[in-house]
Amino acid sequence: MSEFLLAWLTVLPSYAAPLLLAGLGLVLSERAGVLNLAPEGMMAVGAMTGALTVLGGHDPWTGVLAGVAAGTALSLGFGLAVVVFRAEQTLAGLATVALGLGITGVIGRAHVQKPFEGLARLSETGWGADLPRLIGQQTLLIPVALVLLVAVWWVLFRTAAGLRLRAVGEDPAAADVAGANVQAIQLAAVLGSGALCGLAGAYLSVASAHVWVEGMVAGRGWVVVALVIFARWRPAGVLWGALLFGGTEALTLRLQAVGVDFPVYLGAMLPYALTLVVLTIASLRRGASSGEPSALGFIYLRQDKH
Amino acid sequence: MTAGADAPTPVARPGPHEGTGRAPALLLRGIDKAFDGKPALTDAGFRLEWGEVHALVGENGAGKSTIMNIAAAVYAADAGEVVVDGRDVPLKNPADAIAAGIGMVHQHFRLVGRFSVAENVALSLGGAGRKCSVAEAARLVREKAAEIGFRLDPAARIETLSVAEQQRAEILKVLLLGAGILVLDEPTAVLTEDEAQALLSLVKGLAGQGHAVVLITHKLREVAGYCDRITVMRQGRTVLAEAPIASVTMEEVARHAVGETSPAPVRSAAESAGAEVLALKGLSIARAGGGLAVDGLSLSLRAGEILGIAGVGGNGQSELVACLNGLLSVAGGHLDINGVDMTRASIAARRAAGLRVIPADRFDSAMARGLTLAENLAMTEVPTGAYGGAFRLRRGAMRKAAEQAIADREIRGGGPATQAALLSGGNAQKLLLARELAGGARVIVAHSPSRGLDMRAARAVHVALVEAVAQGAACLLVSEELEEVIALSHRITVMNRGALSAPLNAAEATPARLGELMVGHA
Numbered sequence: 001m002s003e004f005l006l007a008w009l010t011v012l013p014s015y016a017a018p019l020l021l022a023g024l025g026l027v028l029s030e031r032a033g034v035l036n037l038a039p040e041g042m043m044a045v046g047a048m049t050g051a052l053t054v055l056g057g058h059d060p061w062t063g064v065l066a067g068v069a070a071g072t073a074l075s076l077g078f079g080l081a082v083v084v085f086r087a088e089q090t091l092a093g094l095a096t097v098a099l100g101l102g103i104t105g106v107i108g109r110a111h112v113q114k115p116f117e118g119l120a121r122l123s124e125t126g127w128g129a130d131l132p133r134l135i136g137q138q139t140l141l142i143p144v145a146l147v148l149l150v151a152v153w154w155v156l157f158r159t160a161a162g163l164r165l166r167a168v169g170e171d172p173a174a175a176d177v178a179g180a181n182v183q184a185i186q187l188a189a190v191l192g193s194g195a196l197c198g199l200a201g202a203y204l205s206v207a208s209a210h211v212w213v214e215g216m217v218a219g220r221g222w223v224v225v226a227l228v229i230f231a232r233w234r235p236a237g238v239l240w241g242a243l244l245f246g247g248t249e250a251l252t253l254r255l256q257a258v259g260v261d262f263p264v265y266l267g268a269m270l271p272y273a274l275t276l277v278v279l280t281i282a283s284l285r286r287g288a289s290s291g292e293p294s295a296l297g298f299i300y301l302r303q304d305k306h
Numbered sequence: 307m308t309a310g311a312d313a314p315t316p317v318a319r320p321g322p323h324e325g326t327g328r329a330p331a332l333l334l335r336g337i338d339k340a341f342d343g344k345p346a347l348t349d350a351g352f353r354l355e356w357g358e359v360h361a362l363v364g365e366n367g368a369g370k371s372t373i374m375n376i377a378a379a380v381y382a383a384d385a386g387e388v389v390v391d392g393r394d395v396p397l398k399n400p401a402d403a404i405a406a407g408i409g410m411v412h413q414h415f416r417l418v419g420r421f422s423v424a425e426n427v428a429l430s431l432g433g434a435g436r437k438c439s440v441a442e443a444a445r446l447v448r449e450k451a452a453e454i455g456f457r458l459d460p461a462a463r464i465e466t467l468s469v470a471e472q473q474r475a476e477i478l479k480v481l482l483l484g485a486g487i488l489v490l491d492e493p494t495a496v497l498t499e500d501e502a503q504a505l506l507s508l509v510k511g512l513a514g515q516g517h518a519v520v521l522i523t524h525k526l527r528e529v530a531g532y533c534d535r536i537t538v539m540r541q542g543r544t545v546l547a548e549a550p551i552a553s554v555t556m557e558e559v560a561r562h563a564v565g566e567t568s569p570a571p572v573r574s575a576a577e578s579a580g581a582e583v584l585a586l587k588g589l590s591i592a593r594a595g596g597g598l599a600v601d602g603l604s605l606s607l608r609a610g611e612i613l614g615i616a617g618v619g620g621n622g623q624s625e626l627v628a629c630l631n632g633l634l635s636v637a638g639g640h641l642d643i644n645g646v647d648m649t650r651a652s653i654a655a656r657r658a659a660g661l662r663v664i665p666a667d668r669f670d671s672a673m674a675r676g677l678t679l680a681e682n683l684a685m686t687e688v689p690t691g692a693y694g695g696a697f698r699l700r701r702g703a704m705r706k707a708a709e710q711a712i713a714d715r716e717i718r719g720g721g722p723a724t725q726a727a728l729l730s731g732g733n734a735q736k737l738l739l740a741r742e743l744a745g746g747a748r749v750i751v752a753h754s755p756s757r758g759l760d761m762r763a764a765r766a767v768h769v770a771l772v773e774a775v776a777q778g779a780a781c782l783l784v785s786e787e788l789e790e791v792i793a794l795s796h797r798i799t800v801m802n803r804g805a806l807s808a809p810l811n812a813a814e815a816t817p818a819r820l821g822e823l824m825v826g827h828a
Contacts, residue, residue, distance in 0.1 A: 160428070160432045160437060160438075160439075163421075163425060163428055163429055163432065163440070164429060164432065164433070166418075166420075166421075167418050167421065167429050170418045170419065170420045170421065171417075171418045171419065173416070174416045174417055174418050174426075174429075175418070175429065175433075177400060177416045177430075178416070178426075178429045178430040178432075178433040178434075179401055179430070179432070179433020179434055179435075180429070180433055294419065294420065
């Protein structure tokens with residue numbers, strides 16, 4: 001039993017980390033009032049770009065950075081559409097998902113199912129050989145994700161820039177009067193969310209699977225959208241949500257691995273069933289305690305001066 | 307000033323009423339401003355000295371808020387000059403006005419509700435180019451609050467504060483931004499009497515410290531004791547400038563504000579009250595944010611009369627009208643129409659009983675912008691089958707009815723196929739009246755029916771209401787325009803904090819009497 005528990009805890013971080021990273025990205029964007037439904041697409045381009053970079057003969061860390069850049073690039077298109085051209089945020093988000101999945105389908109077709117040497121586990125590096133298995137099996141991206149968690153919290157709640165970003169998401173008119181550049185802040189927040197979603201995608205291919213497969217994001221982007229609601233748009237909540245969702249996914253896979261007679265489709269369904277439960281609970285407490293930014297999805301136009 | 311060493315330095319200023327040699331705090335000269343071609347200000351002027359509290363008085367639409375919004379750079383003037391403390395400063399956007407030391411406290415506070423007082427202050431200081439942590443902002447708030455003599459918890463979230471406390475937070479914020487000139491737009495409108503007294507004492511104290519303060523108000527009586535001088539505006543012009551408060555009487559001010567040449571208003575015919583058609587018995591309505599918006603309100607409305615409900619907006623009028631319409635549910639009490647209990651009746655049932663509502667915002671809950679005039683006119687009659695059955699609408703009949711209504715009501719600016727959104731405010735209101743007053747109207751609830759209309763359109767609205775009542779309908783006229791209420795109503799009551807005063811007959815209802823009831827001595 002303890003062996004099973006240890007095995008589960010060992011794989012858990014690699015299931016939780018992509019959700020954590022993309023969730024932090026969504027917190028950034030949605031705290032600034034931009035509803036971001038596009039993580040599924042942004043993660044896909046991040047995963048594919050990361051894999052193709054490594055397959056092209058580059059260092060895995062270069063692959064990770066390429067994934068970040070790809071996610072950021074896709075989010076630039078989304079950001080321009082919603083912030084500058086004031087497109088409807090739900091539709092623009094869905095279009096961005098379609099775009100991201102389409103791009104990865106076309107460009108990545110020639111490279112599917114080619115395994116490559118991904119990020120090294122800590123135990124495989126020279127100085128990490130005698131770490132306990134729980135830690136030694138992780139890549140360096142896990143501590144990086146935790147540092148990013150603290151960084152996002154710090155920026156949002158302890159810096160002047162974060163104060164302004166949250167003001168834009170709560171009351172863009174008041175933020176505007178207080179001298180904040182609403183559009184610039186929203187665009188920056190969207191780009192930040194694209195970078196983090198791209199990193200989450202690169203994690204899937206470069207750190208975890210060591211292969212590119214079309215559709216490898218497999219709905220995690222949608223889980224993240226729900227997870228952020230569950231987290232009440234708080235970075236710490238995103239961590240708990242990522243552990244809960246990632247843990248559920250890891251658990252069903254571990255159960256199958258040890259041969260427990262557990263219907264495979266039921267297991268595959270569990271994260272999404274959990275999403276439904278979480279959304280239902282979240283909608284019940286909507287209002288004062290939901291933590292939803294007041295101006296989320298609202299397109300701000302300074303009232304025309306007469 | 308005893309602010310901390312690194313507190314923002316306010317504009318240097320002398321004590322009260324010293325420095326006759328000093329340039330005025332604010333000088334506006336020859337200001338013209340038009341909105342969509344309609345002049346709002348014509349050669350208007352205003353002069354404010356350091357150390358004084360200056361009341362800027364006028365009726366709704368007199369231009370008093372507009373001229374101050376020009377000083378605060380919310381609007382740009384079409385012509386004229388703005389001189390701040392002797393310097394001709396270009397005021398292009400609100401940040402320029404803040405930098406020049408002008409702070410305006412609008413009727414709707416510019417505060418982030420979810421943020422604490424300190425966070426809001428830090429946000430604004432940061433936006434004005436002064437880096438400031440939330441902890442520092444909290445210290446500044448505490449110091450400034452102590453200095454001017456009130457308590458405010460810097461860590462309190464804005465949305466948990468009362469309106470009066472939010473107003474204090476806004477004033478503090480503006481002062482910490484370095485405002486030497488403080489403009490308060492209708493500051494007492496949202497306050498209880500005690501709160502208003504406290505605010506006015508505070509303002510007086512600020513002037514004593516050398517600030518210059520403008521109070522924009524239409525309730526001079528309330529602020530008179532705290533002001534040094536008064537300026538009156540009427541129809542976009544300054545009609546009485548910088549009069550010392552001791553040298554003018556209330557009657558003189560009222561005459562200047564209203565003017566002696568106002569056109570003869572529409573008058574109702576003598577009352578011919580018939581059967582009771584609308585009765586409210588102890589009606590209570592919950593407020594969205596908790597508490598009661600309307601508390602145990604009773605009234606009786608008879609066929610053939612207009613009952614006016616005067617009062618400052620925000621005292622429960624909107625909730626009352628929405629509740630009569632069936633949009634808000636009742637928290638307690640009863641609502642009878644034609645003697646039948648309709649407390650929980652559907653909107654359709656209320657309409658069938660003859661209830662018609664003219665809401666204050668016609669496009670919000672009465673008409674659809676994107677539909678044509680003919681469709682808007684037919685909208686309420688389609689469910690009755692007047693324009694054909696479920697599978698085929700008789701568009702020809704709709705068009706004919708619309709042509710008729712457009713001719714009868716003299717609606718200009720479009721035909722039956724024109725989109726409603728293209729009509730001017732006055733014509734849109736005529737369209738709404740054409741629909742609501744046609745056939746079967748027994749109880750008409752009109753909420754600010756002439757709001758935003760020019761005089762001719764307002765007159766047409768008044769004529770339509772008076773005619774409908776002469777033909778046997780009853781009208782509940784809810785309005786902030788005292789003149790309108792006095793001219794049209796047979797009986798008048800005042801709504802104040804969710805309750806009604808005892809109705810006065812038209813003869814007893816002088817503006818002074820109603821004004822007293824509005825500020826809540828009742």
